Amino acid sequence: MELRRAAICHECLSALRQPVRTSTTTRFAPISLYIQQSSSRRALSARAHNERLRSTGRSAPKSSHSPIGILESLLIAARSTHTVSSVDLNALHNRVSTLANSALRPDDGKLPEEQRVLYVLEQFDALAQSLIDGHNADAAKTAGADGGGDGKADNMTTATSALLGSVNARNYPAFISKASVLNLISERAEELLRHPNIFITPAILRSYVDLQTLLHRPASFPDIFHLYAHKPLPQQAAQPNASITYQPAAPDKISAAVDSKTANTALASAITAHNLPLAIDIINTTLCTPAFKKSKILRQLAIPISGLAIAPLAAYTLSAQFGEWQNTMDPSYATGVAMAGILTYVASVTSIGYVAITTANDQMDRVTWAQGVPLWERWIREEERAAIDLVAGKWGFQGLEKRGEEEGVEWEGLREFVGLRAMVLDRAELLEGME
Structure with missing residues (x-):
């Protein structure tokens, strides 16, 4: 809206230049001068009114119905809201650093315990979820209640937050945002798992993957999975002042295998980020390792092999x-005949079940096994094939009639990777209309 300058006579101009003494002069005064005089008179009258109320034992009213009073109230409310939001973000920023330091440098000087690291990661997850949902105040209150007993650190955080809040009350914008706090949470969580004094357990790894999936930052998953299997084991010395020793890890042991649920969660996060090299690296560092294959044999074949071992005795x-x-x-002859019949029946049923399990292909969509792959290898690597099949389904065309027509550098790289793993992507006889 454009303001137009009104025509004023010379007598009016001379009257405006004179000191304000009468109501007539005040009526023609500029609007800024009018507001300044009204504010001064209102402040003096309000101060006198408050003195009278204080002398009579009553309290002053909390609101004003004048237009200028309403405008000032709105400005104060907006400034207080901005200050509270800045204080909350600063409190969360300092709280993240305090939690990470409490796990990295325990007060007793011992190695960080698994429960403490899990508690820190759970707090990170709660803070990130609150920030994503937009509840900064609730996140600050939740972060202030520390079950680990860091009362001194909480007091320091509160004092720092108050100081930062007074700084942010000025006219220039706050230098801490939600994105910076979320980025700090991701960095400090990764720093925890990379620290040489923290032993990565399956529970810690699962919590870390869930946190980074929530933050949509899956880039560190391959390195963390490799570190989970190859990270040296810290050992606390018997003497109080002795240094911590590290034992070399055994990456091929069953304990170094990444759980399939954790691997699938990380793979889903990489697919959501639409990062094909990252998805392939996750498959290579989780489902393709010898430790995972040994873990599958132990988990799924322990009971059947035990049954087959005691079958002759039974x-x-x-x-x-x-x-x-x-x-x-003759009793001895009858015993031999019966034993031969029972063992033949058990062997026949076991063989049929083994062939049925290892040759099942109803779950295959676009990636199938190449000819000549042994049945045992097909069964032991089924999770690997299923993961590659999932990636191919997400990167290719969804329509059945368009399958096999994909092009591009990423698709050709995926096809080459599938071929190197003794698999076939989009077998010709399995495509739509090629039966």
């Missing part, structure tokens, strides 16, 4: 009972 016991019970042939 068959002999049943056969001996059958030889004593029957009366048509």
